Amino acid sequence: TQLLEQxxxxxxxxxxxxxxxxxxxxxVFSSLQWYRQEPGEGPVLLVTVVTGxxxxxxxxxxxxxxxxxxxxxxxxxxxxxxxxxxYLCAGALQGAQKLVFGQGTRLTINP
Amino acid sequence: DAGVIQSPRxxxxxxxxxVTLRCxxxxxxxxxxWYRQTMMRGLELLIYFNNNVPIDDSGxxxxxxxxxxxxASFSTLKIQPSExxxxxxxxxxxxxxxxxxxxxYTFGSGTRLTVV
Numbered sequence: 001t002q003l004l005e006q007x008x009x010x011x012x013x014x015x016x017x018x019x020x021x022x023x024x025x026x027x028v029f030s031s032l033q034w035y036r037q038e039p040g041e042g043p044v045l046l047v048t049v050v051t052g053x054x055x056x057x058x059x060x061x062x063x064x065x066x067x068x069x070x071x072x073x074x075x076x077x078x079x080x081x082x083x084x085x086x087y088l089c090a091g092a093l094q095g096a097q098k099l100v101f102g103q104g105t106r107l108t109i110n111p
Numbered sequence: 112d113a114g115v116i117q118s119p120r121x122x123x124x125x126x127x128x129x130v131t132l133r134c135x136x137x138x139x140x141x142x143x144x145w146y147r148q149t150m151m152r153g154l155e156l157l158i159y160f161n162n163n164v165p166i167d168d169s170g171x172x173x174x175x176x177x178x179x180x181x182x183a184s185f186s187t188l189k190i191q192p193s194e195x196x197x198x199x200x201x202x203x204x205x206x207x208x209x210x211x212x213x214x215x216y217t218f219g220s221g222t223r224l225t226v227v
Contacts, residue, residue: 033215042115042202042218043154088154090216097142097161097208099216103153 003027004091004102012108016078021105023089024071030092032065032072033099037086079109117203117219124226129191132222135184136205144216145178145188146202154202160186161208172197193226200224 007022023032031050035043047056049065049072056063060083062075076083086106090099116135124130136143144159158168160180168178175194180186190197200223204216 035216040220042204042221043216044218045215048215097166098144098156098159101154101156 002103003100004089006087006089006102006105008105009103010106010108012110013079015080015109015111019076019079019107021074021076021087021107022071023073023091023102025091026070027091027093028069030069030094030096032069032089032091034063034072034074035088035090037088037104038084043086043088079107081109081111083107084109115203115205115217115219117201117222119222120220121223122225124193124224126194126226127192128226129189130193130197130224130226132188132201132203132224134186134188134203134219136186136203137217138184140205140207140217141183142206142208143180143186144204144206145186146204146218148200148202148221157188190224193224195226198224198226 003025005024013019031048033048034046036046037043047063049063052067052069054065060077064073072089086104088104089102092099118133142161145157147155147157157170158178159166163180176190178188200221202218202221204218206216207214
């Protein structure tokens with residue numbers, strides 16, 4: 001059983017469409033991070049959210065941390081082929097020195 | 112900074128052989144993590160070090176796996192003897208663990224291990 005459940009696991013859409021990826025848990029996290037991984041490379045940090053209800057924007061990407069700090073979402077507006085990759089959420093439990101990773105959402109944007 | 116450096120990038124070995132994976136973390140980072148990634152199980156934490164001391168090795172599959180961090184700039188993950196089910200991509204990541212919480216991880220490019 002995954003501590004962090006991501007949905008959907010796979011998503012394939014056309015260029016220009018919008019999409020939302022979800023990261024859910026029954027546990028409370030002190031912070032939550034989103035990473036993107038491209039083939040043959042390690043995950044790269046996109047954003048860290050710390051406060052319940054926090055919203056951060058990174059160009060066409062919008063990240064939100066749930067009010068109860070148990071869940072998060074990533075919304076992409078007008079998706080582009082360059083957004084293709086594996087998106088991973090990772091949470092830090094209270095007092096923990098390590099992150100727990102979700103299983104990832106594999107996103108494909110078709111031209 | 113060159114980032115987290117892992118070597119080798121690819122390793123193909125025969126079952127029963129010893130395999131050693133190497134990692135150089137980012138200078139100034141005080142935490143180092145070894146992960147294994149497969150399609151079936153995703154990213155699994157094997158072991159992590161803080162200030163060169165192993166903190167949690169509960170993810171190490173079995174006694175065939177061992178990890179060391181002799182100094183702040185170098186770590187190894189050894190598999191002896193290797194088995195086909197060890198085939199995966201192994202990532203090393205480093206971060207700075209400050210009093211104000213966890214910072215993001217910087218991952219290396221990984222070592223793709225194939226055991227035949």
